[in-house]
Amino acid sequence: MPETHRAQEVTDAMADEKPAPSTLAGRIDALFRVVRRPNREPYSHEEVARACREATGDSFSATYLWQLRTGRRDNPTKRHLEALAQFFHVPVAYFFDDDQGAAVAKELELLGALRDAQVRSMALRAVGLSPEAVGTISDMIDVIARREREHGAADGTA
Template identity: 50%
Template sequence: MDEQGKRRTLAQQLDTLFKTVQPLRREFTYEEVARGCTEAGQGTFSKTYVWQLRTGQRENPTKRHLEALATFFGVPPAYFFDDSVATRVDSQLALATALRDSEVRDVALRMMRMDDTSRQSVARIVQEVMQVYTARSGEPTDPEQRQQGTPRGMN
C-alpha cells in the first residue's frame, strides 16, 4: 500500500526492489535482472521486458515471471500479491538500506553492547528526536504511519 492506502502498482513494487536490493550501493541493471530471471528457469526475460514492467508499460506478467523476479530479488512471491507481505518486506528492506549507512550501522553496533536499560534510554531519545523532526517536517509521528509513508526509493 502507498501513503494514501492505495494498492501499489507492479511498477512501483519493482521500483522499490531496484532501489533497495542493491549490489555494492548501485541498482541492478535491467540486463542483470533479465539474465538472473532467465537463469531462475521461469521463462525468458529481456532487459526491455524488465524495463517495461518497471516503468508500467507492461502490467500483466505471468505468475512464473513474478516468481522469477521474486527469486532474483530475494523476496517471497507473495510480495507481488499480498499487501501485508509487501509491507513487511518493504520495512525489512528499509532497515537493510539504513544499515548500509556507516553512521547508522555504527550506532546500532554500539547499542548492541549496551545493557537493556541503556538501549531503552537511547531508543527513547531517538523517539523524542523523531517527534521533533516529524513535527517540523510534517511527517506522521506514528511509526506505522511513517513506515507506510516512507518513500520507497530511499538510498
Template identity: 45%
Template sequence: MPRSAELPSLAAKLEALFRSRPGRPYSNQEVSDEINRRARGDGTTVSASLLQQLRSGSKTNPTVNTVEAIADFFGVPAAHFLSGSADGVLPEERALLESMRDNDVRSVALRANGLSPDSLRMIISVIEQARRLEHLDENNDGT
C-alpha cells in the first residue's frame, strides 16, 4: 500500500479535533459561529454545512483561508492537516492544546511570554500554590 494511502484524511483529523473537547464534541454550528465571529481580515467565513462536508469527506479540498480559520479555532497550526500522525497532534501536545483552548489559560501564557526566568519561576510557584489550595494536584505530583 502506498504511504499516502496510510495517512489520515482531512476528515479524520477534523473529526478528532471536533471530539477533542472533554464532555461533548463541538457541533458544526458552534465552530462555524465562532470562526465567523472572529472573522479575519480576509473575509473568510465557514458555514456549518461546509464543516459537515469536510468532516464527512464529501468535500476534500478546502481553501487555504478555510483551513487556517479552522486551525485557528482549534488552536493548531494549519500544517496540522498535512502531518502524517493519526490525528495530527503529538501525544505530548494534546494536554497543552486542550488547556490552551481556555481563554483564561491562554491569557496567562501569553502575558508570561518574555518574562525573565526568575519572574517565570515566581509565577509558576504562585500557580502551584493555587492548584494545591484548590486540590487540583492531589492524585499526581503537580508537574
C-alpha cells in the first residue's frame, strides 16, 4: 500500500478513536489544547483575548473566552469567531461546519501526536523505509492499540 494511503489510514483510525469535537466549546478547547506557543507552552485566555480585541476592535475579555471554551456561553459574534480562527490559524468554518471541523480536528490530532517526542522520533525513524516496512509498522501499531483498548475495557479504564 502506498505510504500516503497508509498515513491517511492511521490518521483516520486516530480520528475514529477520538471523535471531532461537535460543540463550539469543544472545538475552542481543542485549539487551546493542541495549538501552542513556539516554546510548546499553552496560550492563556488573556493572551488570546488580547489578540482578538486587537484584531476586531471589539470587547473580548479573557472571561468571555473562558465562557466560550467551557460552554457557559455559546453565542459569539462572527467577528469573534473570525478573530479566533485568525489567531489559531484555522479556517473560520472550523467552528460551524461539521465537515470542515472534522478535517481540522484530524490535523490538530496529528499535530498533538507529533508534539510527543517519542511519536516524533518513531515517525522520523520511519522516513526512508520502504512502503512495505511502513505498512508493517502501521499494522503493529494497530494490533497494540487494539490490545490496549481491549485491556482498558476489561479493567474499566476505557
